[in-house]
Amino acid sequence: MAGRIRDEDIALVRERTSIAEVISDTVTLRSAGGGNLKGLCPFHDEKSPSFNVSPARNVFYCFGCGVGGDAIKFLMDAEHLSFVESVERLAARAGLQLRYVEGDQAAPRHRPQQGQKQRLVAAHAAAVEFYQAQLTTAGARAAREFLAQRGFDRAAAERYGCGFAPEGWDLLTRHLRQQGFSHDELVTAGLSRPARSGSLIDRFRRRLLWPIRDLAGDVIGFGARKLFDDDDGPKYLNTPETPIYKKSHVLYGIDQAKREIAKQGKVVVVEGYTDVMACHLAGVPTAVATCGTAFGADHIGVLRRLLLDTDAVAGEIIFTFDGDAAGQKAALRAFEDDQRFVGRTFIAVSPDNMDPCELRLAKGDLAVRDLVARREPLVDFALRHVINRYDLDTVDGRVEAMRRAAPLVAKIKDREKRPEYVRKLAGDLGMEIEPVQRAVLAAGNAPTTDRDAPASARPRAAAPDPAVDSPQSMVEREALKLALQEPVLAGPMFDAVEAPEYRHPVHQAVRAAIAAAGGASAAAGGAVWIESVRDACEDLAARALVGELAVEPLRIAGEPDPRYVSVTMARLQWGSVTARIRDLKSKIQRINPVNHKDEYFALFGELLSLEQHARALREQAAGGL
Template sequence: MRIDPETVERIRQAADIADVIGDYVSLKKKGANLWACCPFHGEKTPSFSISPAKGIYKCFGCGKAGDSIRFIMDIEGLGYGEALRHLAKKYGIEIQETQLTDEQQLAQNERESLFIVLNYAKNYFQHNLLETDEGKSIAYPYFKERGFSDKTIKSFELGYSLESWDAFTKEALKQGYSPDILQKAGLTIVREQNTSPAEQGNEDSRNTRTFDRFRNRVIFPIHNVSGKVIAFGARILKTDKNQPKYLNSPETEVYHKSSILYGIYQAKNEIRTKDVCYLVEGYTDVVSLHQAGIHNVVASSGTSLTLEQIRLIARFTQNITVLYDGDAAGIKASLRGMDMILEEGLNVKLVVFPEGEDPDSYVQKIGSEAFVKHIEQNASDFITFKAELSLKEAGNDPFKRAEIIKDMVESISKIPDSIKRSVFFQKTASLMNIDENLLILESNKIQLNRVKQKEKDTKREDNRQRLSNDLPPGVSVSSGAEELMSFSEEDHAFFPESVPQANPVTEDKPVRSGLSYHEEECIRLLINYGSREVDPGLAPGITLMQYILSEIEGLEFKTPIYQRILLLCREKFIQGTVPELQYFLSHIDSEIQREAIDLATEKHTISEFWHKKHEIYVPTELDKLADMAFTNILRLKKANNEMNMAEIKAKLIQTNDAIEQEVLLTQFMQAKEVEKQIAKELGTVVVK
């Protein structure tokens, strides 16, 4: 399915890079650019740069780069066409689509097909709830009893699955969705039917039975950050000991429960605005608080808090407040995940509600204003909360108190910020009536042990990998070898014969030639300033691209990506056009686009205060464009000439033919003369 170029350009113009990325991470302005913690890899210090002027982003940590379309492709895992449709929907741009042929339907990206069928299922469940007699008489009253308004039901797209074995599957098949996609989306379960003994050997007699995963349950659609339905949570309405109370979609290509939070789509903007995320346990807690006007709330959907979920919250805020039920056992179980929040550098507070209450029941009982007031008055930092909870259990038992102190030091030592650690050590020392220096000393021991353990793990993995590489194909590392590789250096001192000494392994890192750097600089100038006049005073109307291409005519670059871009520039110039920077930044070829972004992105910029405050003017590249281009061309020619001289030398060594030697010597002397001329221009010295 093809979208016409005019519509693509309209989408590009409308899709403001800051607005698009701002839906996924919190942005902070620094100079001309915006910065954030990268959504593609875990980091505590922002290295993800967005340039609104150029319409691009680049992470200086993991290297991800692109424009608004590429960002949606990477963050959502979509194809180019689907990313365009996603942005078109966001900005209300109409796309005329042609009907898919059967072949196109089969070739359609499976991931995109999953999104389509999951959205269909969401609409189907909504229809069941609001339009069918069964839904209106059974499921709708349940939501009303929970206090959910029609507006809330529609906002969270709640639904109902009929009390039927295969009502959904039959309807979906009737609408043309394939059984394979329904199964991969986790909506339909396929099982082989039992056959008679006489039929078991006959393949034609084998058949399967399909039935719905969700039956007679209220449905809570689970959305990803951009609002696409990726899974469902379903609560049973009848009391049945043989059925779980809640049933979730299985893991699929688009749904990984450890990486998503229920309500994140509805909450993300408010989390960013309020700069705090309320973390609860269940679906109904999220919906009830949202209806009460408290929108910055998400749930871990009944799973233990994961690192991926913490990093998802960190895109929008550094502050988490965990809202616990009054159940003591549940609190203890959940405390285990708090250390991960601290380790990621986030600030975490905890609030407990009266016994027998949860966020859902309590907000309906006291109202939203009193609920928020309760949070403000009872929110306690994690360390204080943990200490008070543990001390109640320990009483006056000195051994239990000692264990509690060690546990608290273990948690504090995971905080990456040294100032925060210091504050919490002071607080713990006061709470526990113990010398602060002892706590710091214990923390140092813990951190040292972690470093040693990490080194051991790394060494063990290196040994395992080395041994695996040495073994014949199909042979794996035995448990005995794994055990040997787990020995520490101290063990080897006692068992010197136990493990053979391996030769030092050095990694062969690719070394770039000087020529490659000169080619890169040439391409950087062409991409960033190709359409600029190289010297308006001396050569008005002559663009930098025209100047460079004429000076290096006939020269071929040795680095493949730079040669491809050079050929692209030559092709466009022959056609009578000089491509602007945006042409490269939005290029459909991802490799060219990524290289262009790398060459157009500056990690550091000069502060405007140098001129405004200190009256110090720092020349820009545009001010010295002619000199830069001239120098780069000379260095590029010099590097190519040196490579040519090296090749001539190699041929001289290899040949014994007198005539050929004479020709090669002549070529070498000519190249040597070129070297002297270039050196003179550059002001360098050439050894004769």
């Protein structure tokens, strides 16, 4: 075991890490004002951005699902890494050398034991080098010819990391074992598999390979194309499901396309590896493809976060499918997913039923760009496809076509467009508007199950929201925000007001955690401080609230100053003191001063003291008005 990473090194990693840069690899962020950024949350499906990032404090928080933390926590949640793996990933990114504690001794280790994910990624990186080198050998002639016949030269092959799996049964396996990777690691990575004899052999043999990368650019799997007629395997063979490769989440080419997708607010979804290459090389840099599976909800989630697909910023999603029956069926499946996007969905089908790779080869780069430019709304394509299945020269054909097409019109998310599509459908069918309109309304009123509804419309557990919309609660939140966001400024004034002064129990728990973390007076601020407070929270709702308050803007125009802290703390105490005054008055009224004279006068004296304190606090609090 490599031991525990030294606390000072963890703090340095947090300090040297830009959380905005880390999150931008996954989520497109836009200005939210006040120096904060916002985007679509990667942890739940949403239509409007509630995911906030505070670059000044190096923390994030989602007001929709309650997830929050620093860059380490983000990687843990977004990429399912352990704490150590996340720290090591960020340290490598920042060029920092971590030191590990062995028992009670600390010593630098130049090659610390890595977590599972890092080991699997490292194995894939070594495999890429091996396969790329094999592509230049005599045995890879068929692979090189395959690429050349599709218009890809050596530079294109290198850009996309294309390689060749040689004929030997265990050449890669032996190569990786010599580099220190274990039997179990190679099997878990999907690079090798057990043979019937019990020995370990390569998963891919005699195939052209494309490395599949995640959003961060790490290779997590391979797609392998059959080259030889005597290969009895499938045409395409992909890496199996592994701890780092989930085919329902993976999009080929996303690492090269992500910045253009975010910049242009547009994505082109194609069907294969060569189609992605052809589009990129032809001047359509936003192309991506699924890897051995149908386009689904998880893929949509990835793209929506890159597109910042919201009501305010609606992107374009363009599907390219072959014009054959399989392609048309895929297009109709895509229309079923249309409701999961806020943006507009389109389809681009080549007049000659060629895919982008074939089109580029036959007619050049301009033809590929024209294909995308000539896109049509997906709903138009879907309606035309449905209607064309029926004989519109007969009454039965027109009525049946209306019944089948009406649900598609009812699903159009832009309600203002539905009347126009009702008229268009009626015209295409040669029918009066009224029966078509009734059919669409009936289809729209039909009940749907949670399974059919988009993820954003399904019920989900409410995020913890401990704040009550009351003046006292709001001022308590403001005080806690000051301590978390501006501890150097809040310092002694905040620490002087203890947890019992807070009326809400979750606010009390956060206040207690701040004290347990050493108090605001001793804090320097930033992600390290916020994580210290979060770690000190014994209450789960309090932990969530810390993340929320760390990014929530202060209720002041401009920068806070000591006067604002003083006013906030006075208002907080004034609310608490006035509540105690009410309790005391109620108790005094219930006491008989004759029979309980000592108790009565003791409480009366306490009341006078509290009222005097309340007047002083009111004057102090008025200083901010």
